[in-house]
Amino acid sequence: MEIDCWTREPESAQFRRILEVLPSLTEKQHQVLGLIAENRTSKEIAWELGISESAVNQRIEGVRNRTGAPPRAELARAYRYYQRPVDAACNPLPDKNPQVSPDPVTAEEWGQDERGDRLMLSDGVAFRIEAPWQSEEIDRLVPEVLDGHDAGINRMAAMVLIAGGLLLVAVFGLDLATALSRFS
Numbered sequence: 344m345e346i347d348c349w350t351r352e353p354e355s356a357q358f359r360r361i362l363e364v365l366p367s368l369t370e371k372q373h374q375v376l377g378l379i380a381e382n383r384t385s386k387e388i389a390w391e392l393g394i395s396e397s398a399v400n401q402r403i404e405g406v407r408n409r410t411g412a413p414p415r416a417e418l419a420r421a422y423r424y425y426q427r428p429v430d431a432a433c434n435p436l437p438d439k440n441p442q443v444s445p446d447p448v449t450a451e452e453w454g455q456d457e458r459g460d461r462l463m464l465s466d467g468v469a470f471r472i473e474a475p476w477q478s479e480e481i482d483r484l485v486p487e488v489l490d491g492h493d494a495g496i497n498r499m500a501a502m503v504l505i506a507g508g509l510l511l512v513a514v515f516g517l518d519l520a521t522a523l524s525r526f527s
Contacts, residue, residue: 365425368406
């Protein structure tokens with residue numbers, strides 16, 4: 344079986360049209376397309392570049408209009424093809440994976456919630472990936488009493504108390520208005 348090594352020409356006319364337009368794009372459009380090629384969402388791209396999601400969508404639509412309105416996945420595939428190093432696909436795989444420790448780890452040595460940096464590729468581990476905005480520290484918007492084991496009951500009680508308080512204020516306000524109207 345022979346490896347292709349990216350020597351094949353792009354198969355569709357739409358793909359070739361995208362490749363023809365890519366060199367003439369702006370730097371901002373290249374930034375967005377680079378992140379699209381990494382399969383990022385518009386929201387993630389906006390966060391990464393520090394711009395609004397609508398600005399990201401406008402840049403994508405600008406590219407799509409110039410290239411014949413291909414789907415986003417086709418743009419990503421064409422941009423990955425455009426950015427590839429010429430000989431990268433034919434380079435042999437490295438002997439070692441730098442992200443995995445060469446020391447074997449047995450199941451007894453690590454816990455279920457422990458970080459997976461000591462594991463080998465042969466170990467089955469599910470990795471958790473979080474978006475950058477999920478790891479930021481923010482102040483609590485909801486008091487802790489309304490966000491725990493009995494959160495539903497506590498929230499319902501809070502709503503009843505607030506509604507009852509508003510009802511009492513309305514009744515006393517109307518009573519006061521009625522009393523004042525009798526004196527005038």
